[in-house]
Amino acid sequence: MKKLIFLLLLIPFTTKAQQTYVAKKGIQYYAESVNKQDAYINSQCKLDLYYPKDAKGFATIVWFHGGGLTGGGKEIPQALMEKGYAVIGVGYRLSPKAKGPAYIEDAAAAVAWAFNHITQYGGSDKQIYLSGHSAGGYLAMMITLNKKYLAKYDIDANRIAELIPFSGQCITHFTIRQEHGIKDTQPTIDEYAPLYWVRADAPPMLLITGDAEMELLGRYEENAYMARMMKLAGHKATRLFQLQGFDHGGMATPAFPLLLKEIAARKKAIGD
Secondary structure, three states, X not given: OHHHHHHHHHHHHOOOOXXXXXXXXXXXXXXXXXXXXXXXXXXXXXXXXXXXOOOOOEEEEEEEXXXXXXXXXXXXXXXXXXXXXXXXXXXXXXXXXXXXXXXXXXXXXXXXXXXXXXXXXXXXXXXXXXXXXXXXXXXXXXXHHOOHHHHOOOOOHHHOOEEEEEOOOOOOOHHHHHHOOOOOOOOOOOOOOHHHHOOOOOOOEEEEEEOOOOOOOOHHHHHHHHHHHHHHHOOOOEEEEEEOOOOOOOOHHHHHHHHHHHHHHHHHHHOO
């Protein structure tokens, strides 16, 4: 009898079965007809999908890599793995082989793929979050705020659950400016600037940057201006978080826990 009681006492402390995750790599997110017409799209415009197997209604983080729109490659950040979410790492065309807005269009096509396919893997199309570091954050902002990019696929950008860019450029990206012969230190706000598209009805936004004195160029100030203009436009769900003591490259490490915390809170608020 004493042995039975001892075993029963152990039951609440047994470890639950660990969630299994599946990784599918190299999924082309453009239609086959588009891939056949453009060799660069066919080779570059692919995504990797990482998701919890046999789970239902999970949230999805679409992650755009950084690299100044000239380098880098699709990735599933280690900090986002085994957290109960799907993660989509997006590859996109790069300058100078491609010119703007090609990479913005790629970002929209990848997000459209997520909306149209994530339910097939058990995810919720009401729980799609956009994030990315630096150039990746810029792409996430552009396709969220300028609704025309997702409208091409009959998707309302306001369906995005939340936008959470890491040190994203809010003025016209410096690579696009360079493509037009404009130097890094010449600020420009035109149709290729997220700031140009501030609007009251956008999805919730959490802007995260590194230390203002350590960031790349004026990255903190751009995001601060974005937060201010969104507020003036009537948007009630824009917040700005400055990570003191972290530079442009290093800020991603402490930003990932903020991203996960934000998604958990938003997921609870939205519901399944």
